[in-house]
Amino acid sequence: MNESGRVEAFSDGVFAIAITLLVLEIKVPPHADGNLWSALGRMWPSYAAYAVTFLVIGIMWVNHHTVFGFIAHVDRALLFLNLLLLMGVAALPWPAALMAEYLRSGHASHAAAAVYSGFMVAHALTFQAVWWHLTKTGHLFDSRVDVAAARATRWRFAVGTVVYPITVGLAFVSAPLTLAVHGLLAVYYAFNQVPVPTRAAA
Secondary structure, three states: OOHHHHHHHHHHHHHHHHHHHHHHHOOOOOOOOOOHHHHHHOOHHHHHHHHHHHHHHHHHHHHHHHHHOOEOOOOHHHHHHHHHHHHHHHHOHHHHHHHHHHOOOOHHHHHHHHHHHHHHHHHHHHHHHHHHHHHHHOOOEOOOEOHHHHHOOHHHHHHHHHHHHHHHHHOOOOHHHHHHHHHHHHHHHHOOOOOOOEOOOO
């Protein structure tokens, strides 16, 4: 296994643990006196937070896998940037649980949504930092990558660093709407993968 493969294998483990921990926040309702369907229905914030955050982590893993598939070597800076990214990934079950608990709690829901959005801002900035470091000189990419073309795609990551801070403001308008927007953003990135231009395609 090469340098990049070792880093990706370690990262995959963190992604897998984080995405699995999400379901633990969906608690089995206590004895509902014969009205279990109603009790399950009242838990919709937990289902919504789980589904959106599962999408977020899943799409992030796909993009991470795509990028590292084109990396031949790693340096110390990339290792630390990747660790910073994984620190946020590992913590995502917490803001997801916060959203699930407070999504219907009036003013508290705004704080929960703002914290959730803040985590997404941090992820956008960290992934952008990883991409900027990779495209700065291109020396870590393998020979398939057109470095100049890859550098020109930096704007795509800048879009995320603009949109996600907007969701922080939206959190103080509507927490459910904020969660829905994060779900839509995850779907958007599912169909717009990280662009890694290759020399063959240039």
